[in-house]
Amino acid sequence: MEDWVSLGYLLSAALFIFGLKKLGHPRTAPFGNQLGALGMLVAVLTTVLSMELAGDAEWVLIGAGVALGSLIGYIMAVRVQMTGMPELVALFNGFGGAASALVALSEVWRYMEHSSNIPTGNLEITVIMVAAGLSALVGWMTLTGSLLAMYKLKGGVSVFGKWIKTPTWGPPWLNPVKVLLVIAVAVLIYLSIDEPTNTTYLWSIIGISCLLGLVLVLPIGGADMPVVVSLLNSLSGIAAAFTGFIIGNSALIIAGSLVGASGLILTFIMCKAMNRTLPDVLFKSFGGSGEKESLTRTKVGSDPDEVAMMIDGAQKVIIVPGYGMAVSQCQHQVKEFADLIAEKYDTDVKYAIHPVAGRMPGHMNVLLAEANVPYEQLIEMDEINPEFPECDVALIIGANDTTNPAARSGEGPLAGMPIIDADAARTVVIIKRSLSVGYAGVDNDLFYMDKTMMLFGDGKAMMTGLNNAIKES
Numbered sequence: 001m002e003d004w005v006s007l008g009y010l011l012s013a014a015l016f017i018f019g020l021k022k023l024g025h026p027r028t029a030p031f032g033n034q035l036g037a038l039g040m041l042v043a044v045l046t047t048v049l050s051m052e053l054a055g056d057a058e059w060v061l062i063g064a065g066v067a068l069g070s071l072i073g074y075i076m077a078v079r080v081q082m083t084g085m086p087e088l089v090a091l092f093n094g095f096g097g098a099a100s101a102l103v104a105l106s107e108v109w110r111y112m113e114h115s116s117n118i119p120t121g122n123l124e125i126t127v128i129m130v131a132a133g134l135s136a137l138v139g140w141m142t143l144t145g146s147l148l149a150m151y152k153l154k155g156g157v158s159v160f161g162k163w164i165k166t167p168t169w170g171p172p173w174l175n176p177v178k179v180l181l182v183i184a185v186a187v188l189i190y191l192s193i194d195e196p197t198n199t200t201y202l203w204s205i206i207g208i209s210c211l212l213g214l215v216l217v218l219p220i221g222g223a224d225m226p227v228v229v230s231l232l233n234s235l236s237g238i239a240a241a242f243t244g245f246i247i248g249n250s251a252l253i254i255a256g257s258l259v260g261a262s263g264l265i266l267t268f269i270m271c272k273a274m275n276r277t278l279p280d281v282l283f284k285s286f287g288g289s290g291e292k293e294s295l296t297r298t299k300v301g302s303d304p305d306e307v308a309m310m311i312d313g314a315q316k317v318i319i320v321p322g323y324g325m326a327v328s329q330c331q332h333q334v335k336e337f338a339d340l341i342a343e344k345y346d347t348d349v350k351y352a353i354h355p356v357a358g359r360m361p362g363h364m365n366v367l368l369a370e371a372n373v374p375y376e377q378l379i380e381m382d383e384i385n386p387e388f389p390e391c392d393v394a395l396i397i398g399a400n401d402t403t404n405p406a407a408r409s410g411e412g413p414l415a416g417m418p419i420i421d422a423d424a425a426r427t428v429v430i431i432k433r434s435l436s437v438g439y440a441g442v443d444n445d446l447f448y449m450d451k452t453m454m455l456f457g458d459g460k461a462m463m464t465g466l467n468n469a470i471k472e473s
Helices: 002-022 029-050 056-079 082-113 123-153 158-164 174-194 199-217 222-247 250-273 278-283 304-311 323-328 331-345 363-370 381-390 459-472
Strands: 316-321 348-353 378-380 393-397 427-432 452-456
Touching: 002 029, 002 250, 029 250, 082 123, 082 199, 082 222, 082 363, 123 174, 123 199, 123 222, 174 199, 222 250, 222 278, 250 278, 304 427, 304 452, 304 459, 316 331, 316 363, 316 381, 323 331, 323 363, 323 459, 331 348, 331 363, 331 459, 348 363, 348 381, 378 381, 427 459
Parallel strands: 316 348, 316 393, 348 378, 393 427, 427 452
Antiparallel strands: none
């Protein structure tokens, strides 16, 4: 039996690896997602069959769990809007970490119940207790941190803004508290090795880990949330890998390691894109955790007909999508606009994609792929920025911080963050509901430039009006 179980886990691991490889490009990402799901199905079936369940009640219980989980996942995937995808990813990260921690906890209890007179100092019990403690630390910290990240993305915890606000390092007591909590968990894990039957240590680790997840995520502002979501995703994988060591499941070790490593790599890529270091994100208050700037300037808005007249004859147009496009769900109207001007004026159209545009990695790519935008038109920030001086029109749809010239000033929450050089275009058109600041809380000088035209209103309504004006011109 061990041979076919090993083959089943090997097949699932291969599917995970190939699926992860396919996720590296928007064109192949759907197929990669399917490979990953198939790999998980193979791993689940292999595990269930290897358990050699004897009673009908056991099969019914397992089947009911699989059916209920599949139904919940299907409903959530179907009903979620693209604007809510970051929150859903954060929630799934938390559930993944909690699931791993629960499996590790149950395995430790089972070991204690079936092992009387456990010798202290035994290598086996040392490995089990250390792995269980680390799984609890990472798993429960991931759960509470992910739940808080989800609510922060939804704007539900802004009441804590003043409580955590400081110019640089956050409250003077918060970072020492984080360090002390980690030290406390390490001490409890060490004590649990000498007294493995003392469940007080394990419950204390769980409680402290839950608190640690909250204090880690609470000071982090909305602009840094994509980094946090990516890091939490990595932590959920690490928790799964620790649990795999405890129960001796190679598929769980491989899958957890893949998720942990890929999530950590993505986290560092996101940090680089924002010109942050990971310690800065975790231990400094960035990205709108303080008060937002008060608006003192005004700008007269334009209308779609004026913009359509200005676009007439433009040889090169670069579209800069942001979270506002996701909120208004206007990606299809954006695609229609690009097709219209390409056909009517023979305009060269490209899309400038900032690495952290939206609220999660790849958010804009997914939205535009949904509207069947050609992949070759999606250009990353570093490649597209040199083209803006030759650009006739830069059309910005709901992007704020990622186009804010204040990032070049070296001061404030956006200091040093690489941005889309939309201000270098000959004319800038911005579709936005108002002049309000972005997540970083910094006013955008780009709004007030003489060459900037503002279309105030809902993204879908403004894009529809602009498309109609172009058709009638």
